[in-house]
Amino acid sequence: MIAVCDHDSYFVQNNDVFGVMGLFPEQNITATLWMLVYGVSVDQVAEIARMEKSTIIESLMRFCFAIESLYTIEYLWRPTEMDLQRLLKKGEMRGFSRMIGSIDCMQWT
Known part of the structure; x- marks a missing residue:
């Protein structure tokens, strides 16, 4: 998880425009892993995690791109x-x- 957070600043907790703290990186990654591991829909994850669907989809896309960027050379080769x-x-x-x-x-x- 640390490598993903270091690779993409999206997974770092920041303040929004109103000064409210955003989601923890663990929340974004957990929602992503629920979809990947259990095959649950974005609707189910949104209900369980109490996150916006667009945030979950963005997390999923960024997580997958980070994993591909970080691990293709060593692990994801043909x-x-x-x-x-x-x-x-x-x-x-x-x-x-x-x-x-x-x-x-x-x-x-």
């Missing part, structure tokens, strides 16, 4: 042929023979 073979072998040993191509890696044969 696997090589060697990587694919290693993953397929490991999947085969664990009973997931066709896991590549399945978005959740839970494809049973």
Whole structure:
């Protein structure tokens, strides 16, 4: 979370034009994670978190861009042929023979 906050000043708590403190970074990121992890709609998150829908959508977009910018080079790269073979072998040993191509890696044969 610290890396995301350092990457994008949107996730830093500031005063608004009326001098009122804005949302904590944890609130924005938690709302974003609810949508990404649990697949809940912006309406559900708005109701639970008591945040504006536009704020939640903005947080989601900025969070995703930050993650992509921060981690693409090290973690979000396309696997090589060697990587694919290693993953397929490991999947085969664990009973997931066709896991590549399945978005959740839970494809049973």
